[in-house]
Amino acid sequence: MRVLILAKEGNQSAAATPPTAEAMAEYQKFNEELVKAGVVVAAGRLSPSSEGKRVQFDGSKRRVIDGPFAETKELVAGYWLWQVRSMDEAIEWLKRAPYDGGTFEIREVSQHEGA
Numbered sequence: 001m002r003v004l005i006l007a008k009e010g011n012q013s014a015a016a017t018p019p020t021a022e023a024m025a026e027y028q029k030f031n032e033e034l035v036k037a038g039v040v041v042a043a044g045r046l047s048p049s050s051e052g053k054r055v056q057f058d059g060s061k062r063r064v065i066d067g068p069f070a071e072t073k074e075l076v077a078g079y080w081l082w083q084v085r086s087m088d089e090a091i092e093w094l095k096r097a098p099y100d101g102g103t104f105e106i107r108e109v110s111q112h113e114g115a
Contacts, residue, residue, distance in 0.1 A: 002041065002083055002109040003090045007102060009077040026098035038083065039093060045078040074103070081109070 019027065034040045046052075052067035069075065084090045090106050097104075 001086065002081060002111075003087065004107050004109055005080040005082060005090070005094060006076050006105040006107065007078040008074045008105060009102070023098070030096065030098050033096075034080075034082070034093065041081040041083050043078075043080045046076060049075050 031040070031043070048068070049072070050068040052069070054065040054067075054069065056063040056065060082090055082093070084093070087106065087108065094104055094106065
């Protein structure tokens with residue numbers, strides 16, 4: 001099964017403070033373990049919401065909204081796409097991540113015919 005891990009942040013209208021060299025080394029070590037285990041399909045950090053756009057659909061009308069998205073309490077700041085055997089395996093991997101704060105959401109990616 002594929003799961004999407006969503007890293008959440010409360011205030012993402014400006015660029016995040018870069019991690020320390022030590023924290024980055026821990027993250028890279030963890031990510032290398034995921035890659036060696038064949039878990040990571042894709043990963044990335046998203047630009048601040050101030051650089052983002054939203055497209056709102058209302059019938060046949062389309063409206064483009066420029067960031068930042070101040071009315072949102074939580075924004076997605078980054079993601080991993082993992083290939084795992086079960087949700088339990090994804091949870092166990094994520095619990096090993098070297099973070100001392102933050103919220104992460106795990107969602108199964110639906111497999112549709114032809115997709």
